[in-house]
Amino acid sequence: MSNNSLIKGSLQTIILKLLEENEKMYGYEITQRVKELTGGEIKITEGALYPALHKLEAEGMLTTEIQQVDNRVRKYYSLTQDGQKEVSAKMSEFQRFVGHLQRILDPEWKPGLA
């Protein structure tokens, strides 16, 4: 599924939502979790993931933790308090957007009718 441009605008929401459900995650784990949840339909590229993670970290939404794993160091990301607040805001914003999009694509569609 060629969905890079579709994912671009929702990547931050995806990351925040995943981190809300999982206490802490590392970069590669996020890509794998998205792949697993969508049956491989959505693939987050490394090219987009790390800049997004670093941006969220710089904005104070995420905090990091360094852990020794085997012979290497792993950087875990988790939500800050601001990040936790942002998840709900982003989620409702995203759901509103999906609702509007649905209305555009299918004018007959009414919320609540799946």
Place this chain on the structure above:
Amino acid sequence: MRQLTDPELQEIRKSILRKEISSAEILMEIYDHYISHLEEYSLSEFSNQLFELDQKFTYGYCHALQANFKTEAKKDIYQTQWKVIRSYFCTSRWLFLAGVLVIIFLIATQSRSERETQLLVLSPLVLLTITSFIFHWKNYVKLKPIKKAFRGNGIPIQSSLALPISERMHLPVLLIYTANFFLSRLFELPIPYDQIQAPLATLLTAGLILYFLSLMEVWKIKSKTAWV
């Protein structure tokens, strides 16, 4: 998932070395990504998967990531220190600030000569210098395994978060000569020592002590979450 062999790990490191990354944080994040990904594949698929990863983590991409991270790290350290300084003036920490100021002013009132006041001003700079040595030593120990693993590309590996802290530690120490110049001029001026020189020197000391304490807090905060 399998454990990668030493030659495979060597191959990964060689591949990452070619990207000439100097930021320890970026280097280790990419290294972890490579290993986590390649552990999922069999020995026969290793080379192809490594090649694919190299196509994703290109030289340009890694350097853009590194440049952004360094800029954000600088901004982050500046903002954290500023936040810490502001917190000294908040209701919850005013007692701490008052305590520090009382101690400095008490010591200042005990100094009777210009020499003693000069020593008072010098004390936070001496503290910063000592802390700077400890900071660099700790950083050196933390980075030693990475430097050892990734030696050979001639690029000095540094922590992107440690660098701005180190610069901030050096700043007042580097300014010591300028400060010394102005202080010596101040003490040469035919102005009453007790009325102007001593209070000015005390205020300068208080400012430097607060700067030092805030930097220590930034180090403490960042050492919990980052590589410093």
